[in-house]
Amino acid sequence: xxxxxxxxxxxxxxxxxxxxxxxxxxxxxxxxxxxxxxxxxxxxxxxxxxxxxxxxxxxxxxxxxxxxxxxxxxxxxxxxxxxxxxxxxxxxxxxxxxxxxxxxxxxxxxxxxxxxxxxxxxxxxxxxxxxxxxxxxxx
Amino acid sequence: xxxxxxxxxxxxxxxxxxxxxxxxxxxxxxxxxxxxxxxxxxxxxxxxxxxxxxxxxxxxxxxxxxxxxxxxxxxxxxxxxxxxxxxxxxxxxxxxxxxxxxxxxxxxxxxxxxxxxxxxxxxxxxxxxxxxxxxxxxxx
Numbered sequence: 143x144x145x146x147x148x149x150x151x152x153x154x155x156x157x158x159x160x161x162x163x164x165x166x167x168x169x170x171x172x173x174x175x176x177x178x179x180x181x182x183x184x185x186x187x188x189x190x191x192x193x194x195x196x197x198x199x200x201x202x203x204x205x206x207x208x209x210x211x212x213x214x215x216x217x218x219x220x221x222x223x224x225x226x227x228x229x230x231x232x233x234x235x236x237x238x239x240x241x242x243x244x245x246x247x248x249x250x251x252x253x254x255x256x257x258x259x260x261x262x263x264x265x266x267x268x269x270x271x272x273x274x275x276x277x278x279x280x281x
Numbered sequence: 282x283x284x285x286x287x288x289x290x291x292x293x294x295x296x297x298x299x300x301x302x303x304x305x306x307x308x309x310x311x312x313x314x315x316x317x318x319x320x321x322x323x324x325x326x327x328x329x330x331x332x333x334x335x336x337x338x339x340x341x342x343x344x345x346x347x348x349x350x351x352x353x354x355x356x357x358x359x360x361x362x363x364x365x366x367x368x369x370x371x372x373x374x375x376x377x378x379x380x381x382x383x384x385x386x387x388x389x390x391x392x393x394x395x396x397x398x399x400x401x402x403x404x405x406x407x408x409x410x411x412x413x414x415x416x417x418x419x420x421x
Contacts, residue, residue, distance in 0.1 A: 185319065186326070187321050187325075187326025188326065189324050189325065189326075190324050229419060230419060230420070231315075250330065250348075251315070251317070251330040251331065251346065251348075252315075253315030253317075253417045253419060254417075255398055255399060255417045255418070256396075256398045256418055256420050257396065257398065260399075260417070262315070262317045262415045262417050263317060263330075264317045264319065264328045264329075264330035271326075272319070272326055272327060272328045272350065272351075273319075273328075274317060274319035274328060274413075276415075
């Protein structure tokens with residue numbers, strides 16, 4: 143009887159181990175998935191002109207509460223807001239000031255990945271130049 | 282009992298051990314993807330974006346919220362294929378833009394990531410634009 147019980151327990155454990163790696167990623171998205179620190183990258187073109195921007199930013203409750211980086215060759219700070227749909231679509235804008243000027247980048251289409259650690263997007267800058275955006279979560 | 286315990290320990294070690302090789306197939310392409318392409322040709326830059334749906338053979342079977350530049354568009358043909366068990370991806374996606382008419386993007390070199398949730402490729406479109414394309418899986 144004891145041997146039979148152990149066999150059942152063993153088979154149960156084996157079945158659990160087999161199922162474990164196949165568990166679904168469970169990627170239902172909600173606003174707090176945006177909270178945290180992100181590295182931001184933007185690149186855009188219009189004819190012979192290029193716009194680019196990169197840096198670190200912190201999101202809390204959908205607002206960019208801190209951030210700094212580089213807009214073209216100038217140091218910049220970031221502000222703005224981001225939103226996330228239940229399907230992982232990202233909207234919003236990332237703006238900033240530099241050397242007496244202002245700029246912003248706006249998502250037209252964006253998607254958070256199932257692991258919730260990367261956002262890829264397309265959009266525009268304040269001059270409607272077409273841009274591509276990447277955000278990589280750092281914590 | 283000792284044999285059974287030994288087998289279970291061995292099994293657990295295999296499960297928890299170093300990452301196993303991931304095999305890829307066309308079936309890994311099935312589902313909805315968010316596509317973002319950006320690139321340039323000479324003095325022009327352009328992007329494509331939108332959601333496309335691929336069937337288990339990698340064929341485009343649907344799309345939504347798509348655009349070529351600022352023109353609304355649909356992806357309605359072509360598809361991708363997994364070229365080898367290592368996850369290399371090839372193929373061509375085609376569609377129709379309201380303003381620009383028919384278009385296509387061909388894969389020059391592309392790969393699925395190990396979690397099968399992202400496809401990244403360098404491609405070229407019908408205008409000779411060189412594009413960096415990222416496709417992120419959209420889970421339903």
